[in-house]
Amino acid sequence: MRVDLVLENGRFFTGDARMPTTAAVAVLGNRIVARGEDALALETAERIDLRGRAVLPGFNDVHSHSVWFGTTLMEIDLSHVRALDELYAAIEQGIRQRANPNPDEWIVASGYNPALLQWQVPDRDVLDRVCGGRPLWIKFSSGHACQLNGVALARIGVRDRVDSQPEGGRIVTDETGRATGVLEEQAMSLVRDELLPAPIATIDRALELATAKYAEQGLTSVTDAGVAAGWIGNAPGELEGYQRALERGALRTRMQVMPEIGTLGLLPGHADEPARRGLSGGLRTGWGDDRLQLGPVKVFTDGSILGRTAAIEEEYENCPGNHGYLQEDADTLRSKVLEAYAGGWSLALHAVGDSALDLALDIIEEGIGRFGRRAVPNRVEHGVVVRPDQIERLARLQVVCVVQSSFIPAFGASVAGALGEKRVGWSIRARTLLDAGLPLPLSSDRPVTAGLPLAGIQAYVERITEEGGAYNESERLSVDEAVHCATVGSAEATGQQHRKGRLIEGQLADMVVLEEHPAEVPVSDIHAIPVLATLLGGAFTHRTEQI
Numbered sequence: 275m276r277v278d279l280v281l282e283n284g285r286f287f288t289g290d291a292r293m294p295t296t297a298a299v300a301v302l303g304n305r306i307v308a309r310g311e312d313a314l315a316l317e318t319a320e321r322i323d324l325r326g327r328a329v330l331p332g333f334n335d336v337h338s339h340s341v342w343f344g345t346t347l348m349e350i351d352l353s354h355v356r357a358l359d360e361l362y363a364a365i366e367q368g369i370r371q372r373a374n375p376n377p378d379e380w381i382v383a384s385g386y387n388p389a390l391l392q393w394q395v396p397d398r399d400v401l402d403r404v405c406g407g408r409p410l411w412i413k414f415s416s417g418h419a420c421q422l423n424g425v426a427l428a429r430i431g432v433r434d435r436v437d438s439q440p441e442g443g444r445i446v447t448d449e450t451g452r453a454t455g456v457l458e459e460q461a462m463s464l465v466r467d468e469l470l471p472a473p474i475a476t477i478d479r480a481l482e483l484a485t486a487k488y489a490e491q492g493l494t495s496v497t498d499a500g501v502a503a504g505w506i507g508n509a510p511g512e513l514e515g516y517q518r519a520l521e522r523g524a525l526r527t528r529m530q531v532m533p534e535i536g537t538l539g540l541l542p543g544h545a546d547e548p549a550r551r552g553l554s555g556g557l558r559t560g561w562g563d564d565r566l567q568l569g570p571v572k573v574f575t576d577g578s579i580l581g582r583t584a585a586i587e588e589e590y591e592n593c594p595g596n597h598g599y600l601q602e603d604a605d606t607l608r609s610k611v612l613e614a615y616a617g618g619w620s621l622a623l624h625a626v627g628d629s630a631l632d633l634a635l636d637i638i639e640e641g642i643g644r645f646g647r648r649a650v651p652n653r654v655e656h657g658v659v660v661r662p663d664q665i666e667r668l669a670r671l672q673v674v675c676v677v678q679s680s681f682i683p684a685f686g687a688s689v690a691g692a693l694g695e696k697r698v699g700w701s702i703r704a705r706t707l708l709d710a711g712l713p714l715p716l717s718s719d720r721p722v723t724a725g726l727p728l729a730g731i732q733a734y735v736e737r738i739t740e741e742g743g744a745y746n747e748s749e750r751l752s753v754d755e756a757v758h759c760a761t762v763g764s765a766e767a768t769g770q771q772h773r774k775g776r777l778i779e780g781q782l783a784d785m786v787v788l789e790e791h792p793a794e795v796p797v798s799d800i801h802a803i804p805v806l807a808t809l810l811g812g813a814f815t816h817r818t819e820q821i
């Protein structure tokens with residue numbers, strides 16, 4: 275057999291118990307066909323000497339937002355802002371750099387994390403001055419709130435005195451009752467309705483920028499956790515944007531894409547059959563292969579811990595009576611989601627608080643009981659607070675709890691402040707989930723956190739907050755376990771373990787070449803390991819001069 279590529283003299287960490295390490299791998303087409311001596315013996319079109327570098331299966335982030343992340347790369351970046359003056363200055367500078375000729379055009383900034391400013395609210399009047407009369411939209415990094423200036427509020431029809439509130443959201447007011455410019459949850463649709471759908475060119479460019487960044491960081495597979503509808507969608511035809519990106523070679527990672535449930539409409543069926551929901555969001559011929567495929571349907575049941583909008587059983591710390599809220603009435607959610615399940619979809623239910631998780635598990639349990647299990651696992655997104663009694667239920671239903679270790683270094687101390695000590699012990703779990711026999715993937719919720727997969731691995735092991743304190747240390751993983759999550763665990767969580775996650779014959783030749791294996795450096799340095807190359811199906815999507 276003549277193969278396309280032999281990578282030799284590497285230190286391949288295969289994730290395969292029968293041959294945990296090997297020095298060579300042979301690739302034919304887009305798959306691994308031989309390892310070790312067998313690979314070296316083959317005739318090949320190309321041979322690359324890796325000079326002892328560590329090679330792992332390509333990283334897989336199962337909850338990221340690619341279009342959203344890609345658009346942030348085109349907007350004013352506020353991710354480093356830690357004081358109001360810095361925020362005003364960054365926006366002023368961003369406007370100057372853009373030299374935007376149209377005085378009516380919206381200024382958009384993103385990456386803003388109010389936790390870093392102790393939740394001080396920027397002054398909408400100062401923002402008006404800074405923007406010289408242009409409307410301003412600041413997207414919070416959480417995605418669950420945003421801030422406008424006064425010009426923008428007027429543009430979307432929000433008066434200074436707020437007389438009515440939208441369902442499932444809030445137009446925030448100050449002590450005098452004046453709108454501050456902050457819009458929470460469903461209230462964000464007011465600005466989104468004004469500015470979206472995004473132009474096709476924006477979606478194209480966003481996917482190109484996002485997946486180029488993924489490749490540089492060693493990612494070969496990413497799941498986009500919600501597109502084409504709801505507050506997370508950028509345009510109703512977003513799914514088709516992915517297909518277009520693939521066709522013109524601009525998609526540098528394999529993508530599993532979750533349509534938001536708003537893309538699904540009722541599908542008429544036989545009178546004896548249950549009501550079903552199916553896709554009307556831009557699906558067309560050619561969907562679904564190794565490079566691009568439909569994932570589960572994404573459904574938001576609640577909000578975020580930091581916004582105090584996640585639904586929790588016991589009130590938030592120091593917020594008497596505040597239990598957060600569901601994004602929709604529980605019965606409406608239940609029937610809609612079960613219709614999607616009846617239509618054959620796997621479920622990805624955003625459930626951050628334990629009350630939201632109760633509802634999510636009730637729905638999934640009912641769905642399994644009535645319509646059976648799914649090949650692609652059902653999942654809950656974030657599962658930040660998982661009470662001890664909920665672990666057994668997750669395990670029994672085999673629901674993947676898609677936690678983000680990266681939340682800990684980004685805003686773990688703020689989460690702890692909102693939850694209080696007892697619930698911190700139940701939160702951002704990892705060890706307990708593994709011990710319960712559940713697949714545990716790696717995910718970042720990028721751009722909610724920066725998203726570097728090596729940093730996510732480090733956070734699984736280290737669990738140190740933005741303030742330097744330890745966070746629920748009992749849930750720590752070993753480095754090898756965290757690497758397993760980023761590769762095998764993610765493949766299992768997305769129902770792809772037969773195709774990827776390990777460097778074995780028959781699997782996709784998706785690999786990341788690192789200067790060193792994460793277990794070979796101090797834990798605090800894992801994030802800084804240079805990513806020397808990334809291969810997708812045996813072809814380089816990222817390659818430095820060292821390879």
Ligand SMILES: [Zn+2]
Pocket residue numbers: 337338339499719
């Ligand atoms: Zn998300």
